Amino acid sequence: MNDITITIDGKACLAKEGEYVLGVARRNNIFIPALCYVTNCSPTLACRLCLVDIDGKRAYSCNARAKEGMNVITKSEEIEKERRAIMEIYDVNHPLECGVCDQSGECELQNYTLHMGVDAQHHCIADTHRPTKQWGRIHYDASLCIVCERCVTVCKDMIGESALKTVPRGGAELDKTWKDKTEKDAYAMWNKLQKSIIGIASGAESLDCTQCGECTAVCPVGALVGSDFQYSSNAWELKKIPASNPHSSDCSLLFYDVKQTSISNPEPKIYRVSSEHNYAPLHAGARYGFDFQNEVTCKDEKAFETVVESLKTKVDTIAFESYITNEEAFILQKLKETYGYKLINPEAKRYQEFLKHYASTSGKSLYSGDLERVRSSNFVVSFASAIKTDSPNAGYAMNNAIGMNKGAGLYFHPIPDPVVSAYSKNLLCITHKVGAEEAIAYFLLDFFGDKEAMPKALTSYLATFHTIEKKTIQENIKEDVKEMVKDEESGEEKEVITSVSKVVEKEIEVDTNALVSLIGAEADVSDKITKLLDKKDSFSLMVGEDVYAHPRAKNIAKLLGLIERFTPFSVVIIPSRTNTLGVSLICDLDEEKGNYILGYNTQGDVTLSALGKGDLAMPALNQQEGTFSSMNKRVVPTNAALPFKGYCLNDIANALGFEAEWTIDYTPLLPAQKGFKAQKFDDLPNQYENDGRENRGYLLETQNLTCNDEVEPLISFTCKEGDMVYLANPVHQFSAFTNRAHQLNEAGALYVSKAFLEAKNLKSGDMLTLENDAGAKLVIVLKEEPMIGGMIPYLPDFDTKIDVTPFFKEGYRFASVTMKGVAHV
Numbered sequence: 001m002n003d004i005t006i007t008i009d010g011k012a013c014l015a016k017e018g019e020y021v022l023g024v025a026r027r028n029n030i031f032i033p034a035l036c037y038v039t040n041c042s043p044t045l046a047c048r049l050c051l052v053d054i055d056g057k058r059a060y061s062c063n064a065r066a067k068e069g070m071n072v073i074t075k076s077e078e079i080e081k082e083r084r085a086i087m088e089i090y091d092v093n094h095p096l097e098c099g100v101c102d103q104s105g106e107c108e109l110q111n112y113t114l115h116m117g118v119d120a121q122h123h124c125i126a127d128t129h130r131p132t133k134q135w136g137r138i139h140y141d142a143s144l145c146i147v148c149e150r151c152v153t154v155c156k157d158m159i160g161e162s163a164l165k166t167v168p169r170g171g172a173e174l175d176k177t178w179k180d181k182t183e184k185d186a187y188a189m190w191n192k193l194q195k196s197i198i199g200i201a202s203g204a205e206s207l208d209c210t211q212c213g214e215c216t217a218v219c220p221v222g223a224l225v226g227s228d229f230q231y232s233s234n235a236w237e238l239k240k241i242p243a244s245n246p247h248s249s250d251c252s253l254l255f256y257d258v259k260q261t262s263i264s265n266p267e268p269k270i271y272r273v274s275s276e277h278n279y280a281p282l283h284a285g286a287r288y289g290f291d292f293q294n295e296v297t298c299k300d301e302k303a304f305e306t307v308v309e310s311l312k313t314k315v316d317t318i319a320f321e322s323y324i325t326n327e328e329a330f331i332l333q334k335l336k337e338t339y340g341y342k343l344i345n346p347e348a349k350r351y352q353e354f355l356k357h358y359a360s361t362s363g364k365s366l367y368s369g370d371l372e373r374v375r376s377s378n379f380v381v382s383f384a385s386a387i388k389t390d391s392p393n394a395g396y397a398m399n400n401a402i403g404m405n406k407g408a409g410l411y412f413h414p415i416p417d418p419v420v421s422a423y424s425k426n427l428l429c430i431t432h433k434v435g436a437e438e439a440i441a442y443f444l445l446d447f448f449g450d451k452e453a454m455p456k457a458l459t460s461y462l463a464t465f466h467t468i469e470k471k472t473i474q475e476n477i478k479e480d481v482k483e484m485v486k487d488e489e490s491g492e493e494k495e496v497i498t499s500v501s502k503v504v505e506k507e508i509e510v511d512t513n514a515l516v517s518l519i520g521a522e523a524d525v526s527d528k529i530t531k532l533l534d535k536k537d538s539f540s541l542m543v544g545e546d547v548y549a550h551p552r553a554k555n556i557a558k559l560l561g562l563i564e565r566f567t568p569f570s571v572v573i574i575p576s577r578t579n580t581l582g583v584s585l586i587c588d589l590d591e592e593k594g595n596y597i598l599g600y601n602t603q604g605d606v607t608l609s610a611l612g613k614g615d616l617a618m619p620a621l622n623q624q625e626g627t628f629s630s631m632n633k634r635v636v637p638t639n640a641a642l643p644f645k646g647y648c649l650n651d652i653a654n655a656l657g658f659e660a661e662w663t664i665d666y667t668p669l670l671p672a673q674k675g676f677k678a679q680k681f682d683d684l685p686n687q688y689e690n691d692g693r694e695n696r697g698y699l700l701e702t703q704n705l706t707c708n709d710e711v712e713p714l715i716s717f718t719c720k721e722g723d724m725v726y727l728a729n730p731v732h733q734f735s736a737f738t739n740r741a742h743q744l745n746e747a748g749a750l751y752v753s754k755a756f757l758e759a760k761n762l763k764s765g766d767m768l769t770l771e772n773d774a775g776a777k778l779v780i781v782l783k784e785e786p787m788i789g790g791m792i793p794y795l796p797d798f799d800t801k802i803d804v805t806p807f808f809k810e811g812y813r814f815a816s817v818t819m820k821g822v823a824h825v
Contacts, residue, residue, distance in 0.1 A: 102225045637696070
């Protein structure tokens with residue numbers, strides 16, 4: 001899009017040709033009221049409050065596209081009169097429940113009513129009975145609903161589920177006399193309001209979606225609220241503590257809303273999580289998994305001394321997970337450098353190695369893409385990630401890009417996903433063979449690569465995947481036929497030309513791509529992709545954790561580096577845990593354990609744990625200050641929502657000779673050679689600007705490296721034939737920490753599709769025994785999961801009572817098993 005200049009209220013504003021005027025105004029800090037519009041989503045024209053004058057004509061700024069030289073006036077006597085009338089209509093029969101309404105104090109209807117000085121009511125109509133609905137974790141009070149359709153829009157355009165829609169309200173019809181005495185836009189809005197209400201798109205009684213709760217975040221009134229939060233607190237009593245999502249690597253901005261537990265209990269309590277809904281959607285784990293804190297009443301000095309003594313005399317290995325801050329990772333690295341401990345984190349080690357091999361061919365220490373780049377693309381590809389469950393925010397970005405940019409995309413995965421498949425008709429979902437990710441990487445390099453820029457050795461190798469075959473096809477053609485026709489009146493003969501259709505056989509040459517068959521895709525997949533590529537000019541590729549422990553991980557990583565260099569794709573290599581990226585950059589990780597292990601949030605000979613068990617209690621991430629390195633390659637701050645009365649890792653380090661008063665004293669000391677900056681924690685911003693820019697922390701600096709073009713020939717890898725399981729959690733679970741939260745707590749199960757149950761003559765609740773060739777055995781209950789398809793179940797690791805590690809010892813997410821011992825319950 002071309003850069004242009006438009007004028008808004010006399011101010012010259014830079015804009016992109018075709019972007020919405022409302023977005024341009026917000027970016028330039030010019031206020032235009034709007035109740036129905038959500039940034040990065042399509043306009044609904046439901047509220048009409050964003051009415052403006054454009055070159056002398058009335059228009060709606062949420063739907064008006066910027067053009068060179070356009071002159072916009074946001075305020076006039078006529079516009080202000082119309083807006084006030086609209087607000088009066090919204091206030092007709094709106095319950096006077098502000099004293100108990102959950103949204104009071106942050107209600108946009110309340111704010112605009114006051115802002116526009118609505119102190120009298122000139123309209124009336126009979127009210128309609130609108131019963132409340134309980135939709136799982138979401139409560140809907142239709143009497144408070146103003147049908148702005150934000151919930152419908154964000155569910156479709158951002159989340160990609162289309163779970164809500166407007167349904168008939170059955171309200172009284174407007175008396176025609178109101179048309180003459182009501183402002184034009186106010187009357188139109190009123191007429192719509194009387195006819196509509198929000199309902200479930202499927203017609204079910206409860207929301208059959210992932211229940212991310214984004215609809216509650218965007219609701220401007222108290223119509224949609226979290227069921228758990230309803231009637232629990234006044235909004236103005238809550239202290240908003242800015243933080244970052246502690247459960248996954250999007251590390252999205254969120255706020256812990258905190259106040260005292262009760263009148264008799266002054267201890268702080270998290271009542272809910274809120275967000276900046278225009279810029280940072282949250283998934284269910286982030287929104288509902290907030291109370292995972294480790295509650296201890298005092299410091300256990302004896303346990304502390306025992307741990308410190310063990311570190312001095314016995315421990316030679318520290319094992320840990322990536323649910324830690326950058327500062328904690330830095331402390332662990334300093335302990336390694338000072339005392340020689342081995343650092344064991346298999347998941348982060350695999351990611352670290354993958355990035356190293358990617359860098360060897362890309363020439364860059366970090367991948368180029370991020371979620372904002374994905375959102376602005378019009379062709380998005382995802383492979384090696386069950387994106388809905390692994391990284392929901394990456395899925396939201398993909399859906400948003402395809403829907404809002406007239407885009408298209410490809411989704412490769414061995415397990416069919418009905419939610420992702422429903423994102424768009426322009427998203428081609430390819431259910432491929434297990435282990436085919438290397439072939440997919442080669443296919444993308446071959447299909448999208450610039451052959452002129454590639455080394456000849458690489459293009460020669462790619463050419464070996466192609467064969468030319470002769471194919472006979474039938475083709476309809478039109479042929480002109482000349483004939484002499486006698487004119488009936490004159491008797492003269494005239495030459496007449498007619499077009500006649502006929503079928504002919506034609507022999508063509510077909511370029512057959514062997515990679516397609518290795519992937520397990522349909523033979524015509526290349527033709528389908530070619531059609532989707534029409535008018536596409538901005539490309540993003542997201543790759544997930546299926547390949548970090550793939551037997552061919554090294555070569556796949558190198559292929560991604562070549563894809564970064566020789567195709568138009570901007571690549572995102574999704575970190576598999578909250579701070580996997582930070583850990584992989586800060587810590588020198590080891591392969592082999594020593595003889596005596598200290599485990600930090602993982603089992604060891606001596607264990608430090610934030611999960612409420614272990615030799616010494618540690619704070620959870622909602623009890624800590626520090627930073628994470630997000631998948632957007634930003635070092636973002638997080639703050640403590642709740643106090644921790646025990647010891648932390650910094651206390652242990654100080655007992656071993658370090659000298660830091662606070663853990664965040666290490667923030668400016670994070671390694672500059674790995675892209676970190678010497679910035680103090682308290683100087684880090686944590687907000688979004690009006691133009692949508694993520695002004696949070698800082699961007700890691702990417703290092704330029706010497707690269708090469710060496711990759712290995714393709715080796716077709718497949719798992720053993722037969723039953724298989726996939727290491728993954730259900731959509732709202734990420735770890736044992738999300739499972740500690742009271743709204744998400746559940747017992748783990750083997751999550752299976754309806755097709756799986758039908759094929760094996762089983763039902764949800766049956767018990768199944770899983771065994772592998774190494775003798776591992778697990779008895780587990782089946783649970784039907786409507787959000788997956790196919791015959792490969794999810795075996796989760798969020799439930800600490802289920803040990804799945806014997807089935808995935810090498811870290812690869814697919815495992816061959818024998819299923820037997822069915823017991824109908």
